[in-house]
Amino acid sequence: MTNPNIDIARTYFEAVQSGDLATVGELLDAGIVWHQPGANQFSGDHKGQGAVFGMLGQMMETSQGTFAIDKVHSLMANGDLVAAHIHFTGHRGETSMAMDGVDLLRIEDGKITEMWLFSGEQTAEDDFWGR
Template sequence: MTTANLDLARAYFQAVQTGDMAALGSLLDEEIVWHQPGANQFSGDHKGRDAVFQMLGGMMEASQGSFAIDKIHSLMGNGDLVAATIHFTGRRGDTSMAMDGVDLLRIQNGKITEMWLFSSAQNAEDAFWGR
């Protein structure tokens, strides 16, 4: 199952990088639980596909469409979990953010059912997004 889960994770990151919301929606379980780290306006547990899309839309609006995962360094699978080491960026006016992170995806029955995100500089990410 790990190979199929790695393929699904690759499809997820491709959809995110290309802005293919239809593909992204097809990969997320309707009842997904998304754990967004930190202490900023987007932090917390987002439950359900609609809540995740609302959060992602807010991030794109706040960053004037610049928020992006620009590199996927590696994907590693273990059972129903896939860990991805990534690099992400964003701009808000004169402020920018660029840092490494880890996304941990739980994949069950061909859908992403849970996500945990980790940032290498959480305080800087919190300052970027604001309260």
Template sequence: MTTANTDIARTYFQAVQTGDMAALGELLDEAIVWHQPGDNQFSGEHKGRDAVFQLLGRMMEASRGTFAIDTIHTLMASDDLVAATIHFGGRRDDASMSMDGVDLLRVTDGRITEMWLFSGDPAAEDAFWG
């Protein structure tokens, strides 16, 4: 199962990197729970695929389309969890951010049912998003 879950995570990150919203819709469970870190306008728990799509859309709008995961370093799986070490960044106005992070995905029956995100520099991410 861990290999299948790693493949699902890999497909998820490819869809994120290419902006393939149809593929994302197939991978995210309708009742997904998304844990966005920090203390900024996007932080908190977002429940449901529609809420996650709204969150991602608002993040892209705030970053004028520049927010991106540019590197997936490693994918590691254990049972129904997949951890990914990543690098992400974005720009808006005179602000920019660029940092490593960890995304932790719970995969159940071939869909991502829960997601926790961790930032390498939470204060810098909070400052960027406001």
């Protein structure tokens, strides 16, 4: 039996992986709150689709277009929350990162309303993105 929130999360991650920004935009609530971890230039709370897309665009620019979620290991649901165990990578010049993480999505009425990200190696991610 499928879980509708897992289906939404799966569609979101497939869209992110394929670069389908239209679908990502359809799935993110207009008032989304995105909690980016760490102590780097992207860390903090980003509120609204415009702020989230702006941050993601800057991440792609900083990583020379290489930042990617290359694997979704598993998706687990508990009510309106979906936890995704993922692996992500990025390269910038001679610097690279590759690590596991967890994305926690709150889904309400078919939209992702809040996102918390957890990095397996936060210091390495902070070093990659810069402060």
